[in-house]
Every structure is written in structure tokens, then in C-alpha cells.
Amino acid sequence: MAVQHSLQVIDGRCDDDGSPPRTGTAWTCAAHIITAVIGSGVLSLAWGVAQLGWVAGPACMLCFALVTYVSAPLLSDCYRCQDAEKGPRNRSYMDAVRFYLGKKQTWACGSLQYLSLYGCSVAYIITTATSIRAILKANCYHAHGHDAPCSFDGSYMLMFGGVQLLLSSIPDFHDMAWLSVLAAVMSFSYAFIGLGLGLSNTISNGVIKGSITGVPMKTPLAKVWRVSQAIGDIAFAYPYSLILLEIQDTLKSPPAENKTMKKASIISILVTTFFYLCCGCFGYAAFGNDAPGNLLTGFGFYEPYWLIDFANACIILHLLGGYQVYSQPIYQFADRYFAERYPGSGFVNDFHTVKVPLLPPYRVNLLRVCFRTAYVASTTAVALFFPYFNEILALLGALNFWPLAIYFPVEMYFIQRKVPRWSTRWLVLQGFSTVCLLVSAFALVGSIQGVISQKLG
Template identity: 50%
Template sequence: MSEETMPASKNRAAMDITHLGLPNRHVDVDGLLTARNSVDFTTVFVDPKSQRAGGLDAHDRTPRTGTMWTATAHVITAVIGSGVLSLAWAISQMGWIAGPLVLLAFGGITYYTSVMLADSYRFPHPETGKRNPTYMAAVKASLGSREVKACGILQYMSLFGTCVGYTITTSHSLEAIFRAGCYHAEGHDAECKTSLSYYMLGFGATELIFSQIPNFDKMSWLSIVAAVMSISYSGIGLGLGIAKAAEHGPRGTLGGLDIGRGPGEVALIEKLLSVANALGNMAFAYSFSTILITIQDTLKSSPPENKIMKKATLIGITTTTLFYISVGCAGYAAFGNEAPGDLLTDFGFYEPWWLVDFANACLVVHLIGAYQVFAQPVFAFVEGWITKRRPDSHFIHKNFDLVLPWGSTYHLNLFRLTWRSGYVAVTTLLAILLPFFNAIMGLLGAIGFWPLTIYFPIQMYKKQAAINFGSKKWYMLNAVSAICLLVTLAAAVASIQSIIQKSKEYKPFSS
């Protein structure tokens, strides 16, 4: 084993990655906007090869060849994920009328603010202004350093929370695979008990290894795997729901959970909290606005990117919303007000057991990679920040060359090993302590939806379009923002209450 000290310019962590932002780290800790760096949150969705030909303009010499259809595909692939599995439960809290309508409302408001975001890609003019290739760059250009720092904090909180959420979701799927095999062999009345905590430790150990692989989130095959896996388990959930509903007829009620003291009824406050938590789960399914500008940055400049992106967003969000409603309503029709919190893991479906296992395996494979997509930007930011402030630290900068059995060389960095291992350990520990799928999904949705999907796009639009204070448009935009803020606050309160309540009855490592 040999050792060497890597100069800062050659250390990936010391590259220009000290930015408060997502998808690309564009705003450094001093609030200065710098050049694009190597860490790209959306490489799982955007093919970098599409940026190597054509599409040059005076502001940015990066070639771009993306079209409306490639952008539409990226939007759909980016949006559909594990959040779709909680929608049957969310609709069951509201019923046949309000449930689908609220999903439509989330889709509509998300499209409305996404249109504003498309115009914010260039500033000050939406067609001739300077490109802002990431969400954070657009916030910086339109709103300044103070807003972009607040936005960065929220985004890193969301990234960290999503890693915790993915650990919880994956462990539920791993447990479901074990239990499905057990039920198939022993019968549906068998106990088949196991502990989620051990599956979380196994998932954490896996991520511990993958976290040490440089640029894991940029591997070209990851985008293909993510697309195939997410479509597979979502499609299987939809198909199983339709089949079960067809078997016994559709279930459910117009108003969802009934209020009262009888069997199957809940108290008014419990109903309100459940509905608010369901709103958070729906918000989580629509929390994707931060990647839209990065997708737009792949488009050719003629015709104008904002016009093409608006069409792509309309098609993408419409397709996704219809798919969400289909999966949610199929699950609700299958189970009625007893719809499981996770369509694939709470054993609404026992058979065909192999298909349920396959769907959960697809989810596990998807989230193993997705965890890194969300963790790598956090790694890059912290490593870049520490590297700038401790340029003479051997612990931070020294690399050891390890020759691997197959002949390649791995550059072991002790700081990277310690920090990344600690990050994975903390997310795993929090998941073990709080393994509550719907409550955590609701809280993550509440944290990310209003500020990142609603507030910042509206603020950027008001600045770019020069909306006058006190005008009708100004009042309308602020009313939309205020209503969405109230919804997400209610979702946050309900999710936190649910976490506290469930924590009283939960013991880690128990069956």
C-alpha cells in the first residue's frame, strides 16, 4: 500500500463543490455563484451524452441537444418513485370524492409553479437572459444570497430526510419479501415475525460500501435501473389493485374514514390528523421541482427552452398525475378504508407471492441506488467545505492507494471514510428509531413541498415578471402560497404527532 497527498485541485471533494444547492452545487458557502461542478443530482435522470453536441449560445458554451420528448421522459422518470405506494392509503383517509380531487389539485398547482420555474431558467428575460443551469443558480440570480442560503439549508434537510425515508421504505420491502415467502409456505395465519431493525442494519451496511465509491451517483447504468425498477413496482401495484377490486367489487366510501365511536370509525381529531398526514404523503409524491431546471438545461436553445419545457412539464405532470390517481384509486377500490400504508408491504396482497416479492425486490434495488443519488450531494458539500477550511490537514487530504484484487486502484481517504460512514450510521439509526412509513413520508413532503415547489418559484416569477406590490396578480400569487403553506404546516403537525404517538408503542429490534 502506498500513500500520497492529493493537491486540492485534484481531490474530488476539493473541486468546486462547496455550494448550497441541488441538483448541482452552484452557490458556495460564502454566497458566491461559481462555475458548474462535477456533482449532479439529476444524472440519474439526465443523460450527459445529450450535452455533447449542438445547442450552443453566447452565455454558455455547453452543447445541448435535448428535445421536448427527452425532457418529458426525464420528468416522468424523475417523478414516479416510492411515494406512489402510499397514495391508496392517502385516498382512504379522504374518500372517493376528496381523494382524487386533492391529487388533481396537487398536480395542478405543481404544474402552475413549474411554468414559473421554466421562465426562471434564464434571467432577467425568460428567452434571452443568462442561463441558470440549476434550481439554486436560478434562486441566486433572481433573489440573491440570503434567499439562496435558506433554500440550500432546506434542500440539504430534504436530502438527509429522504435518505432516512429510503432506509425505512427499503427495510419494509425486505421484511415483506421474507414474510411473503413465510406466508406462502406456512399459510396466511402463520405469525412470520421478524424485526425491521435488522433489515435496516443490512441496508445501512450496503450503503456504507456504496458510499465509498466515488461518483456512484453518476454511473451511466443507474438511470436505466431506476427507470425500469420504479415502473415495474408501480405497475405491479396498479395491476394487483385492479385484480383484487375486480375479484370482490370496488370498496371505499365517499368520505373516507367515518367519524364516530362504532367499529371502523374514528374520532374527529383523529380524522383531521389522518387527512393532514395524507396531504403530506401526496405532497411528497410531488416534491420534484428542484430537478426541473436541470432537465431544462439539456434542451436546445431553439425554439426557446422555456416554451419547450412548459410543454414537457404539462405532458409529464399530466401523465404522472393520471398514473398516481390510477394507482391510488385501484388500491382504494381493492381495500377500501382498510387500505395499507404501503401498497406492497402491509400485506393487502398475499398472492401471487412471487409477484409481490418481485415488486418489493425492484423497490429495494431502486432505493439502494436512489439513496446514493440523495447522499452524494451532501457528501460533496461537506467534503468541499471542510477541504477549503483545512487545506493543510493530512487527515482530510491524504489518500492511500489500495490495489484491488482485480487490478484497479482505490484511493482510500480517511476523512471520507469516517465522514461518509458516520452519515450512513446516523440515517440508519434514525430509521431504526422512527420506522414509520406514512408519518415520515408525510413529514418529508411537508418539509419540501411548500418552500421548494411553491414559495421560491412564485418569488422568482414575481421578480422576473415585475409583479407590482398590491396588484391583483400579487394578491393571487400570495394567496396560493399562503394556502399551500397552511396545508404543509398541517401535514407537518399531523406527521410529527403520528411519529410521537407510534414511538410510544414501538421498541427497536422487537418482532
């Protein structure tokens, strides 16, 4: 068997651990990262720059790009255990935390990770409902004028939840590649439309709007809260640590996966930073202090209305798939947990074949139906109760930025590289982590205040 396995590895028919061979390159890896990172967060960047002003806004985006540039290689070095180039592989973020930091840290990491995934599902419901209303408003304004009383309720969240109930019947990631490809194409489409509209409005205005200090507020404290929310929005748009090791697991070797990943990270950070600066700055230049919270639904743009409709339709299609991308890890965790906890339960483990006319037979598991229905219903209920786009994005960005993008990668890197305590490298990285913690805490407090004030207001 050992001889046969070694021959398979040499032939390239099998990977070094018996799994199918990996074929990813730096360019495919960068494409995965860019596709995952450029999402609904890009739509709030113009608002974020407006709160910070022409100096602090772009500088903040560059700082987060630099932080991502530093933290991503630390995590990529933890892909292989013990030896960064030849050790056993950690196929996921949770696997790496479990190996390097132990079971208690894994529970903490898992709780934050799944809370983040749940929060993103809620944010996607809010965004989709906003985009549906934006299409109806754009048509209403086009037909009756920009001063027409065009208003629509929040029932569209229920419509989105109903569609997600159907899509949640997809068993796992392996069966939803088509949905991910569609979502990726849509995300680039609406992001480019937002960029183009911001640029065209700036040119047609003949002047660059905005100021050095950003949107003025009535009191200094109110300005501090707005700045903290803007930082949270930008933090939401950048890090990709939750998916970094999963993407790295697609890379072929040699060369060593961490070397390829570092190259791909540089490419993706440069592309996304350029794109974010363009979207945020052109949006602010076009609207100044009136920059909308969501660039494509805040109605700075009215015409051409058909292009606004198309962009928002792209957002809706993207988020149909995006919701599933963020929900599937929770679904898979629930499937594994209950199967291990109740191995003899027919409710948990049995599959039933359902035949629908004109469709192939479909296998149904009662646990999946019940759990996924409850999950979609709960996320929809939370979205209905807290329908605040910018504040929710800022809260998610602030909550996850330090622990998932900084703390765990730094602590794992110390163990993987055997960095001595109080050495220069240890002190520098601890200082880096502490600064990021303070920034994350500042953004978190402001984001919570924003959600509360919106609810009370």
C-alpha cells in the same frame, strides 16, 4: 479567442458558455421528470385515498397536480437571469435562489433542501427494510398459511446501511449513471405491478370497496389528524422543484429552454397524475378501508407470492440507487465546503491509491470515507428510531411542499418578471402561495402528531 468561441458555438461543438452542447428535448425532459417523480411515494397513495374517501381523495391528487402545473412554469422562467430566453443560466435551484433572492435566502433554501435530501435517505432505508421483511413474510405465508405468526426484526436496515457504505464510495453523479438507469427501470416495474394487482383484485372482488368519507375514526380530531397525514403523503409524491432546473439545464436551445420545459411539465404532470389516480383509486377499490399503508408490503396482496417477491425486490434495487441520488448532492457539498475551508489539509484534499486483487486501482480520500460513513450511519440510526413509513413520508411532504415548491419559485418569479407589488398578478400569486402555506402547515402538524403517536404507542 472570441472568434474561436463563436465558431465553436456555430459548429455546435460547444454551448453558449463554453460547456459541452446540450441535446435534451421535451420528451427526454419529461422522461427525466417521470422517472424521478414516480418513486416510493406512489406506494402510499391507496392509503391516502382511504383516509380521504372517494370524493376528497382523487380531488386532492388533482389539486396537487394543478398546483404543480402552476408552480413549475414559474420556476422554469427563472432558469435564465434577467431575460428568460437569453440571459446567463442558473444551472441549479440553489444558483437561482442565490441570484434572485440573495445569500440569506440561499442559506434558508439550502438548509431545507439538504434536510429534505437527508429525510428522503431515511425514508428509503425504512422502505427497503419493509420490503425485505415483506419478501420473507410472503414466502412464510405461502408456506404456512396466512394466519402463520410470521414476524421479522429491523436488522435489515443495518444490512441496507452496509451496502450503502460501499455504494457511497462512488465519487459523484457522473460515475453512477448505470445505477440511476437501473433504479428508474425498477421504479416503473414495481409501480406497474402495484397498479395491476390493485386492478385485478378489484375485478376479482366484483365490487368497488370504500366510502365517500373514507376510513371512520373514533373521534373527529383523530379523523382530522389522519386527513392531514394523507395530504402530506400526497404532497410528498408530486413536486419536482428540487430537480427542475437541473433537468432544464439539459435542454438544447433554440427553442428557449423555459418553453420546452413548460411543454415537458405538462406531459409529465398528465402522465404521473393518471398513474397516481390509477394506483391510489384501484388500491382503495380493492381493499377499501383496509388499504395498507404501503401497497406492496402491507399484505393486502398474498398471491401470486412470487410476483410480490419480485415487486419488493424491484423496490429494494430502486432504493439502492435512489438513496445515492438523494445523498450525492450532500456529499458534493461537503467535498466543496471542506476543500475551500481547509485548502492545505492533506486529510481533506489528498487521494491515496488502493489496489484490490482482480479490481482496477481505486483512489481513496480520507475525508470522503469518514464523512460518508458518518452520514450513512446517522441516517440508519434515525430510521431505526423512527421506522414509520407513512408518517415519515407525510412529514417530508408537508415540510418541503410550500417553501421549496411554492414560496421560492413565486418570489423569484416576481423579481425575474418585475411583477409590481399589488398588481393583479402579484395578488393572485400571493394568494396562491398563502393557500399552499396553510395546506402545508395543516399537513405538517398532523404528520408530527402521527410520528409522536406512533412513537408513544
